[in-house]
Amino acid sequence: MxxxxxxxxxxxxxxxxxxxxxxxxxxxxxxxxxxxxxxxxxxxxxxxxxxxxxxxxxxxxxxxxxxxxxxxxxxxxxxxxxxxxxxxxxxxxxxxxxxxxxxxxxxxxxxxxxxxxxxxxxxxxxxxxxxxxxxxxxxxxxxxxxxxxxxxxxxxxxxxxxxxxxxxxxxxxxxxxxxxxxxxxxxxxxxxxxxxxxxxxxxxxxxxxxxxxxxxxxxxxxxxxxxxxxxxxxxxxxxxxxxxxxxxxxxxxxxxxxxxxxxxxxxxxxxxxxxxLMGAPYEPKIYRAVGEVTGVCDVLLTKGGAGYLHAVVKIRKNTQGDAKNAIMAAFAAHTSLKHVVIVDEDIDIHDPTDVEFAIATRVRGDTDIMVITGVRGSSLDPTRLGDGTNVKVGVDATMVMGKEDEFVRAGWE
CATH class of the missing domain: 2.30.110.10 (Electron Transport, Fmn-binding Protein; Chain A)
Known part of the structure; x- marks a missing residue:
């Protein structure tokens, strides 16, 4: 030391x-x-x-x-x-x-x-x-x-x-x-x-x-x-x-x-x-699990999510359903995880504003949000039920494959 x-x-x-x-x-x-x-x-x-x-x-x-x-x-x-x-x-x-x-x-x-x-x-x-x-x-x-x-x-x-x-x-x-x-x-x-x-x-x-x-x-x-x-x-x-x-x-x-x-x-x-120390050791575990279902680029357990309850995962989609598979893989890898957002390669997962932009412009509430009830959550989460169960939410904030041109952001590079 x-x-x-x-x-x-x-x-x-x-x-x-x-x-x-x-x-x-x-x-x-x-x-x-x-x-x-x-x-x-x-x-x-x-x-x-x-x-x-x-x-x-x-x-x-x-x-x-x-x-x-x-x-x-x-x-x-x-x-x-x-x-x-x-x-x-x-x-x-x-x-x-x-x-x-x-x-x-x-x-x-x-x-x-x-x-x-x-x-x-x-x-x-x-x-x-x-x-x-x-x-x-x-x-x-x-x-x-x-x-x-x-x-x-x-x-x-x-x-x-x-x-x-x-x-x-x-x-x-x-x-x-x-x-x-x-x-x-x-x-x-x-x-x-x-x-x-x-x-x-x-x-x-x-x-x-x-x-x-x-x-x-x-x-x-x-x-x-x-x-x-x-x-x-x-x-x-x-x-x-x-x-x-x-x-x-x-x-x-x-x-x-x-x-x-x-x-x-x-x-x-x-x-x-x-x-x-609570969250970062789980990031490689999520990375490996997501890598089993699609192309994975990076994982972050966010500071605002107590370094433990919220994750952002950057992927490279191969099929349109990959983001939802990535959501399920992330929850399986880190059972205390409460909310996860899946984003594309162009999003900086270390920038909360960029992640929010992906949610704002690439998410339809009726098709891109997964709500899973009655599952084990973190014992440290104040919203847990008496039996230890909670609700997990996964957000697919990725572009629709085949329509990427509609999501191109203006720039000079």
Whole structure:
């Protein structure tokens, strides 16, 4: 992570904040007001960073590719990087969360939350990595939001059925491509291999005392998830609204490992970094799915759609029905997707005005809008029903094949 920060500093993308700053609302407010990486040198006596990867240019810089080539580049992943065992983690210390500048982000939050922590969990030869928000309960325990049916939740159920606790390690302050890999739905157990691939082919990992493997990080918290549960929430999630209180599993930490003068990484809930990490990993998945039914050019999960609920897909039609097939493929690839707009090659999907132009001039409401009711939606969408179902809408904003001349826009090129 330090190498990435220095690379972005050379690009003029880092703002150093040297005056004292509070973990309660102050740092989150500054994060919201800035589009640059914020490096806090005195966050209640600690160092910390926010907005680490808050826009697509930062992700492109980390990958070393052009910003407009991001999705095709990521869609070509084979999840086949080389994970190298670098031995055991050294110098374990007793776990003490009070040593970390964990923030309280909004007045209605139930408490302080770790928002960037990657939870690595291990059972036999299977290791999973994913980000879960974690509400601090005391110096050694957090309540973690484990979404039902996701891999960490499944691994915990299986461990408890065996009468065991699930060993975990939480890393804070990893290279942003490792964080991105942990946010991506990959073949089971391939998060570390994917991270290695994104980083150029190789990723070194070290073993915690409980057997969990972790990559380089500023802070590592080692522990176990058992049968204990605690109230978690309310907490602001991706839509900027409060997620409800739930009974969630408790992680109890036994040890921690810290670099000298560690740099804490905080992600602002519903901020640009949160939206990018939630949505951008799904773009290559949608790209591949749409590519199975028609020519696909690009995919964007829009910032206005919370980076997660709205997509725009640019296609190259082969038959008149391709746009509707693309709509269905996009919904199948990203089940939390709520609305999707399909556009032609001449539309800039990164320009909301251009997308709106396509809707205004190429959509007939009676023939080009698909409404699908009674389907699974996002648990984060405030309009969901009690059973988790919702309504999805697909918009075919493409030209009618054979009549393209009627849609030509005037210009000088």
């Amino acid at each position: 330090r190498e990435f920060i220095e690379m972005m500093r050379q690009k003029g993308r880092v703002e150093d904040i040297r005056e004292p700053c509070s973990t309660v609302f102050d740092a989150p407010k500054r994060s919201k007001a800035s589009d640059r990486i914020l490096f806090f040198h005195d966050l209640e006596g600690h160092r910390a960073v926010m907005n680490l990867m808050a826009d697509r240019s930062a992700l492109a810089a980390a990958l070393g590719v052009g910003e407009r080539r991001l999705v095709p580049h990521l869609a070509g992943a084979a999840y086949a990087g080389d994970v190298v065992d670098a031995g055991a983690l050294a110098d374990p210390q007793p776990a003490d969360l009070s040593r970390i500048p964990i923030m309280k982000h909004f007045p209605g939050d139930a408490g302080r939350y770790i928002t960037s922590g990657i939870v690595f969990s291990r059972a036999g030869d299977m290791e999973n990595a994913s980000i879960h928000r974690m509400m601090v309960l005391d110096e050694k325990r957090v309540a973690a939001r484990l979404v039902e049916g996701r891999h960490t939740h499944t691994m915990l159920k299986e461990a408890l059925a065996r009468g065991e606790k699930l060993p975990v390690a939480v890393t804070i302050g990893t290279h942003p491509l490792v964080t991105f890999a942990a946010c991506t739905r990959v073949p089971q157990g391939k998060e570390l291999a994917y991270a290695a691939e994104l980083l150029g082919g190789t990723l070194a990992v070290r073993e915690c005392a409980n057997g969990v493997l972790v990559p380089d990080a500023e802070i590592v918290l080692e522990g176990y998830i058992g049968a204990e549960r605690a109230a978690e929430g309310p907490f602001v999630d991706i839509t900027g609204t409060y997620d409800p209180v739930r009974q969630e599993p408790v992680i109890e930490f036994t040890h921690m490992y810290c670099k000298p003068d560690p740099i804490y990484h905080g992600i602002l809930p519903a901020g640009d970094e949160h939206k990018l």
